[in-house]
Amino acid sequence: MSFNCRFAPSPTGPLHIGGVRTALFNWLLAKKNKGKYFLRIEDTDKERSKDEFKKQIISSLSWLGIEHDGEEYIQSKNINKHVAVAEELIKKGFAYPCYCTEKELDEQKALAKRKNLPFIYNRKCRDLKEKKDGPAVIRFKSKMSGTTLIKDLVQGERNISNSTIEDFVILRKDKSPTYQLSATVDDHEMEITHVIRGDDHMINSFKQKQIYDAMGWEVPNFAHIPLIHSEQGKKLSKRDNASTLEDYVKIGIISDALRNYLLRLGWSYKDKEIFTKQESIDLFDLSGVGKSPSKLDMNRIYSINETYIKTIDEKDLFNFFKEYVSKYKKPIDQSKENILLKSMGFLKNKAKTLEDIWNNAQYIINDKIEIGTDDKKLIDDLSKKVISDFTSDYEKLPSLSRETLEPVIKSLIDKHKTNFKGVGQPLRIALVGSRFGPGLYDVILSLDKTEVIKRLKQI
């Protein structure tokens, strides 16, 4: 059996986090089964589709490591084919022109709403004998009796009574195809074998199945994955503040972590939590996908991100960091690259996100440190004495290492009859600008000797 999967977003906005997961599942299923994963841009809504969104979607997916096979497929380029299929459906008696005006339909909808009745197009034009003049949409002649069954790979057997499916529009008044038609024709043309999409598409599958049947085409496998809900328990919408991929990237989530999080949201494999990309391909299966919607959990995202930050290669981490700050903060000065790279090992220890690393690294990135008012208050006369004592000892040290530094600090603790905090805190404030920050030895050893002395003498 071949596996041709696709992700088919419409370029009408930035990539949605639910869409990212749909793409991921499609990609995973294809890779797992040595099949193909295609990207199809559904740009048949001329008003709302934007080229910038198309580019953004492609680059977002690629950022996540989801690369599609072949060129991306642009739906609008295949419109002629869609229209031809519509005409064929008319010829076969499966579709008909409908002359009802939008105003008429709106009135019917309003009436239905007022009476609390379900609205379904009344099929007024379904059996017109004569062709009329004037603008018309083309509607699909939906079955009026019987039931349609879909054996969904995630949801199981789903049954619906055909009478509840209305005669949906397949060609607009301006003769442009609608989603139901275009998606079906393209899935057929692309020889898609597995359609994985959000559960909100379930009803569309029933409609589209009728088109496949009418055309005598083979119906693909469907898998409707449960939706991702906001923390309020509703379908994630653009209004939610963590809804787009960008929302996660900009707070410093790295791609592997997000991929891992999304994979485990609605899917599981035993008790395993962390999956490398390759493991996710090897282990993924539609049977592991749950049926109920899942809520987004920022704590879990941070936690997984932290795990990745702490375990990936430091050079890779540095490259992610560099990419992140140049996009969302401030590009790293060439002269600082080396020291930052060398310092990743301890900067990452206190970080859940790339943004945390950025904050931890401020004392390296900025040549001038600013001491907060609260911290300034902690610098008393004893502190100043400690700092100047340390400075003179430090200047005399023949070599710098944790081993040579430690005795210096210890002797200062003894001399001033204090504890580590009494010595460490003022030094950290002098060097970092805050009583919080990386370990003291790490800080001292990461900076140039002249820089350390400069900062100490400024107090």
Next chain:
RNA sequence: GGUCCCAUCGUCUAUCGGUUAGGACAGUUGGUUUUCAUCCAACAAAGAGGGGUUCGAUUCCCCUUGGGACCGCCA
């Protein structure tokens, strides 16, 4: 309102009729530590309710309740 769907700790989930219902995140407590954090240990935390089926139900069926999706000449 109609149609369809879902239901295990706060959250993500394991269990595929027999378990002290497991793990992870978050939470609480204690310990290590060089601030902060890490790290370690412990604790707390769930089968919505009611009927069946069965020797036995979280697991299978039905009802109730709760939640969700869809109901565009958007996709």
